[in-house]
Amino acid sequence: MTTAFPRKQDFAIAEGxxxxxxxxxxxxxxxxxxxxxxxxxxxxxxxxxxxxxxxxRPDARASFAALINAKPSEIGWIQNTSSxxxxxxxxxxxxxxxxxxxxxxxxxxxxxxIHLLELKKRxxxxxxxxxxxxxxxxxxxxxxVDRKTKLVEVSFVAMYNGFQHDLKAVSELAHAHGxxxxxxxxxxVGAVPLDVRATGIDFAASATYKWMMGDFGLAFFYVxxxxxxxxxxxxxxxxxxxxxxxxxxxxxxxxxPAPVTYTPGTDAASHVQLxxxxxxxxxxxxxxxxYIASLGPEAIQAHRVPLLRKLQQELPRLGLTPQTPADSTxxxxxxxxxxxxxxxxxxxAAKVNIGIATNWVRISPSVYNDMADVDRLLNALS
Numbered sequence: 001m002t003t004a005f006p007r008k009q010d011f012a013i014a015e016g017x018x019x020x021x022x023x024x025x026x027x028x029x030x031x032x033x034x035x036x037x038x039x040x041x042x043x044x045x046x047x048x049x050x051x052x053x054x055x056x057r058p059d060a061r062a063s064f065a066a067l068i069n070a071k072p073s074e075i076g077w078i079q080n081t082s083s084x085x086x087x088x089x090x091x092x093x094x095x096x097x098x099x100x101x102x103x104x105x106x107x108x109x110x111x112x113x114i115h116l117l118e119l120k121k122r123x124x125x126x127x128x129x130x131x132x133x134x135x136x137x138x139x140x141x142x143x144x145v146d147r148k149t150k151l152v153e154v155s156f157v158a159m160y161n162g163f164q165h166d167l168k169a170v171s172e173l174a175h176a177h178g179x180x181x182x183x184x185x186x187x188x189v190g191a192v193p194l195d196v197r198a199t200g201i202d203f204a205a206s207a208t209y210k211w212m213m214g215d216f217g218l219a220f221f222y223v224x225x226x227x228x229x230x231x232x233x234x235x236x237x238x239x240x241x242x243x244x245x246x247x248x249x250x251x252x253x254x255x256x257p258a259p260v261t262y263t264p265g266t267d268a269a270s271h272v273q274l275x276x277x278x279x280x281x282x283x284x285x286x287x288x289x290x291y292i293a294s295l296g297p298e299a300i301q302a303h304r305v306p307l308l309r310k311l312q313q314e315l316p317r318l319g320l321t322p323q324t325p326a327d328s329t330x331x332x333x334x335x336x337x338x339x340x341x342x343x344x345x346x347x348x349a350a351k352v353n354i355g356i357a358t359n360w361v362r363i364s365p366s367v368y369n370d371m372a373d374v375d376r377l378l379n380a381l382s
Contacts, residue, residue, distance in 0.1 A: 003295050005303040006370040018352045018373045023187060023332050023364030026213050032287040039280040060285035064220050067293050069195040071225055076268035077277050078221045081186045084205020085112045087272060088182045090235045100150040101125035105136040107158035109184050134325050135163045142173055149179040157188035161323040162332030171200035186210055191331040193297045213288035218281040223268045240273040300367055305329055307365045307374050318381050333363045350380035
């Protein structure tokens with residue numbers, strides 16, 4: 001059965017308000033928000049009988065694994081995308097002096113570039129491919145990769161302009177030289193089809209407040225199974241590192257006086273998770289990730305393309321300079337603007353919300369948007 005778009009009924013969007021800013025933060029589906037509130041209710045009501053039996057929901061990590069064609073054992077919780085990038089650098093030993101280089105590009109996430117540039121200040125050989133006409137040519141990346149390259153870091157979809165890397169080609173390039181690939185997938189996964197097996201990437205991270213329709217403070221981290229404990233060295237320890245951790249403080253415990261016994265886990269969660277998880281967000285994701293899967297990233301992308309094409313056709317006529325490749329199908333569409341003051345005023349008056357920065361605007365439609373939303377944006381700027 002074909003899913004009907006737009007999915008406005010699945011979200012709480014005020015009447016007369018147009019939101020085309022999912023690349024900034026994506027609203028939760030109503031059902032996910034209900035799951036979120038249910039956890040908060042349980043955390044704030046002490047001694048009250050349960051108002052309803054809480055439904056058993058799938059582990060969002062397993063749902064996410066299915067969405068990207070990974071194994072559940074390859075997915076762990078972390079706090080945010082930047083934590084994932086730092087984990088990869090640390091686990092590969094690239095935070096200390098090493099004989100080799102790291103390759104990235106100008107359209108990679110700014111936070112990751114700051115990290116890499118700080119490593120460069122400390123002597124690391126960090127090579128950055130230039131962007132041309134809003135894209136990074138694989139040939140330009142290839143010129144920087146050699147037999148001493150340890151890691152190629154890229155954003156699956158660029159947060160600035162939506163340029164989308166061919167991750168399979170990037171992986172083939174890196175692996176041919178003995179290097180590994182880390183992909184920041186926050187601006188793509190959920191809105192764009194992603195198959196980690198087909199692409200061959202080694203590591204990936206995504207916070208959940210964008211296209212995963214979750215919230216701030218919880219992210220998915222992917223490590224290819226064969227790398228766990230070998231290529232990806234355990235960077236830290238906690239009780240989450242050992243699924244069978246058991247305390248023996250009581251003198252009546254048969255294993256007393258050993259304070260604790262444990263067997264280190266072998267999955268991604270055991271390698272990267274530290275302490276408690278944001279349980280309310282995890283509950284929301286247990287609803288939102290299956291919701292995304294039910295719609296299908298391919299269908300979500302197909303729904304979005306006509307909206308993108310009309311914006312690409314009409315906005316340059318209003319004096320906005322395209323920054324996104326014309327053939328892009330990603331959820332991010334960017335235009336350069338010398339002064340956004342008047343645009344901000346017009347859109348605020350029209351109750352239209354897009355991303356507005358100092359010298360550029362970013363439009364990012366989602367499953368709840370339709371051509372009427374695009375027309376409202378265009379009319380507001382005309």
